[in-house]
């Protein structure tokens with residue numbers, strides 16, 4: 230039976246052809262002599278291995294036939310209409326890269342560009358003059374030229390194809406540059422992007438798993454037939470970016486073909502992603518990376534890998550909200566429909582759940598005596614009633630506690646934001662159950678200092694809050710997390726095993742101290758216990774939490790992803806600019822840089838659209854939506870994102886007046902209508918087209934969120950507002966429109982008269 234290697238399709242396959250290609254490959258896989266496949270060599274080819282095959286009357290597949298040891302291996306390159314397929318087949322070469330020994334398919338230059346081809350081939354053989362870089366796009370600079378790369382270095386040391394290297398070096402615009410990287414063999418495209426973004430060749434080689442073959446002992450491959458060497462090469466990390474072996478399972482074949490580029494993450498991992506998905510560490514591991522760098526994709530693959538390694542393992546995948554957890558669960562099923570999913574935490578298989586639901590599950594599964602002991606430790610004897618229901622805490626509850634107390638505090642401390650943060654980060658995090666304990670507890674990392682009298686005043690409010698919560702029969706989710714953490718600790722102290730073997734945590738930047746106490750206690754410290762994916766730039770809730778204080782030591786086990794798969798280079802540049810000037814720190818207080826993130830795709834510049842009035846802004850939104858729907862963009866791939874629900878109500882009624890149907894993201898209907906949501910709700914989502922609506926002065930940053938706070942809390946709240954805007958702007962895959970009426974938000978480049986990103 231022939232083997233098949235599938236190349237990630239760069240040209241989009243029409244849906245109607247996908248099933249035909251499936252049929253074709255299934256037949257080829259069972260017998261390449263099957264009648265009707267017409268696997269034929271061609272004349273005037275650049276590579277004698279090339280073949281075409283008949284998909285139907287109109288469509289031809291382009292393949293390379295390798296005469297490998299046991300049975301032939303076909304490398305499927307793609308399917309095109311007959312004449313185009315013949316042309317591509319005649320121009321394409323399957324070869325081993327001379328520097329890194331990676332199989333690659335190079336399409337020779339189009340015949341109409343014969344002049345360029347001759348010129349470029351000459352370059353490979355002879356010394357050449359360095360091309361000068363035309364600067365036709367004022368706001369874009371060619372990163373390769375900027376970092377001083379020379380053509381001979383790119384060819385000789387970086388292993389780039391001469392034509393590709395030259396085109397990349399000469400690219401005058403972002404679009405032209407990305408056209409080259411997009412068309413190039415995947416690893417070459419990524420290497421160019423790395424170098425252009427400032428990575429050194431050595432760093433990029435390490436990330437892509439590239440090893441210079443010229444430094445290896447020669448005899449290794451000596452006895453092998455050339456075709457076998459190529460076939461083996463498909464197993465190398467950098468080759469796996471673009472090529473996948475299709476085993477004997479038709480399911481895998483179907484996935485790869487039907488999924489198309491939107492599902493490429495299921496098969497074609499970046500070597501770095503693969504490393505973090507498969508790696509093993511003797512303790513917690515942290516994976517950071519900007520929005521859209523594939524952190525979630527790594528978590529999904531890692532869950533699969535861990536389950537494959539040990540089918541009896543109890544794996545928990547968790548994240549900040551229930552909606553995100555549901556989406557993780559769906560993606561896991563997509564990734565591997567055979568993956569054993571557990572129904573409850575602590576049983577064999579992979580269990581996916583929002584972190585607060587997980588907390589509740591642990592609490593509910595304990596006996597009354599166990600709960601009582603844990604409640605006592607968190608609240609002290611007075612508040613240890615177990616008769617309550619978990620609930621969120623509103624600002625009003627803090628206001629009620631403030632009003633019922635004679636605390637004597639300044640407004641900067643006597644406000645819900647300060648109190649809630651203090652309660653979670655100091656009181657719950659340290660299991661403070663009494664006034665005396667609170668007066669003594671270290672408040673490391675808290676921005677605002679408290680004297681003893683102030684602490685006494687603050688404690689009075691906490692007492693009142695606890696009292697009112699108990700009377701109402703409520704327990705807040707952070708309180709429950711602290712209680713469940715104690716429950717887990719008591720279990721371990723009693724010699725019972727931990728609930729999970731591996732805990733994988735997504736969107737970790739938003740978890741609070743009590744969550745971390747709980748998560749730490751879920752798995753026993755040891756091999757691959759915790760895997761933490763986070764982006765400090767996207768922290769939109771709560772406070773930065775130093776993990777080391779909760780028994781989670783990640784020193785030396787922390788890596789960062791830098792290639793953005795979601796957002797175009799133009800949108801990424803814009804979003805990153807929104808963060809400029811903000812001092813963002815990671816869990817342990819180390820400054821987190823936004824430099825170095827780069828994107829593999831190009832698109833239109835984001836547009837900033839200021840309107841004189843709300844009515845005008847709504848007119849603009851209507852025009853954008855109508856235009857996109859007319860262009861056949863699927864309705865639910867258009868996202869309209871605003872800071873507040875109040876703005877969304879205006880949007881909704883404004884669109885209804887204009888006869889444009891839009892839907893709340895939580896009630897999406899049949900998928901044909903654009904979806905609207907708040908910036909908080911947009912976390913973790915993505916759309917082809919995004920409108921950030923109502924980015925006005927006063928709305929972002931929201932005055933309500935920052936008014937009346939002490940300096941430290943205010944700075945933190947402002948940072949979160951900035952991060953919200955960053956989260957919202959990075960939801961766009963292709964096109965981003967930022968709109969406002971009246972004065973723009975002071976966080977937008979427009980407010981300071983800067984030009985929009987390019």
Ligand SMILES: Nc1ncnc2c1ncn2[C@@H]1O[C@H](COP(=O)(O)OP(=O)(O)OP(=O)(O)O)[C@@H](O)[C@H]1O
Pocket residue numbers: 491492493494497498499502518519520521522523524525526527764767794795912913914915959
């Ligand atoms: N190896 C890959 N090949 C193709 N697409 C990929 C790959 N990795 C990630 N993607 C795509 O990039 C997009 C972003 O991925 P993902 O959601 O995992 O990123 P993230 O870092 O978790 O983003 P965020 O922090 O913004 O939630 C998704 O559409 C995903 O399918």
